[in-house]
Amino acid sequence: MKVKNHSRPHKTQMDGFFEGDTETPIAMLNLLKFKEKAEYEDGRETDLTGKEAYSIYGQEVIKHLAKVGGKLVFGGRISRLMIGEVEDLWDSVAIAQYPSRKAMLEMLMDPDYQKSEEHREAGLEGQLNIEIKEGEL
Numbered sequence: 001m002k003v004k005n006h007s008r009p010h011k012t013q014m015d016g017f018f019e020g021d022t023e024t025p026i027a028m029l030n031l032l033k034f035k036e037k038a039e040y041e042d043g044r045e046t047d048l049t050g051k052e053a054y055s056i057y058g059q060e061v062i063k064h065l066a067k068v069g070g071k072l073v074f075g076g077r078i079s080r081l082m083i084g085e086v087e088d089l090w091d092s093v094a095i096a097q098y099p100s101r102k103a104m105l106e107m108l109m110d111p112d113y114q115k116s117e118e119h120r121e122a123g124l125e126g127q128l129n130i131e132i133k134e135g136e137l
Contacts, residue, residue: 003086005033005126021133022101027073029130031090038122046122051091053123058094060116065096067110068103072096090127101131 009017035050046053062072075094098104107113 003128005031005090005128007121007124007126009129017101017105022105025097025099025134026101026104027095027097027132027134028104029128029132030094030096031078031128031130032092032094033088033125033127034091034123035125038119040118040122042118048123050123050125053119055123057116057119057123060119061096061113064107064110064113064116065098068098068107070096070098070103070107 032054034054038046038048038050038053040046040053048056058075065071073095075092077092078090081089098107
């Protein structure tokens with residue numbers, strides 16, 4: 001299994017987001033890898049690490065989630081790999097819950113959220129973002 005982190009979905013992934021059921025609850029599992037040093041798109045100087053910049057985003061996204069009826073379910077630092085093999089572990093994990101894909105899209109399109117996203121982009125080297133629908137195991 002090949003694993004590759006990205007910071008944005010590619011076209012096929014985004015197209016799939018709009019297909020099928022967009023009304024029922026989802027959770028997003030985020031496996032996060034941070035840059036050593038934050039890099040802002042506007043070129044500003046900063047002493048922040050990637051983790052520190054992403055932490056600013058993390059604090060702000062809690063409010064954005066609440067505006068659309070979502071919430072942060074869990075977040076934490078990854079300490080070790082228990083089963084399996086990967087070349088490099090992610091740094092942190094976060095699980096966010098949304099009332100629906102539609103609600104998630106509403107959050108992503110909010111100009112206030114988009115402003116907060118600058119800290120996400122500055123700090124994040126890449127991630128895996130896995131959508132989860134409640135159901136049988």
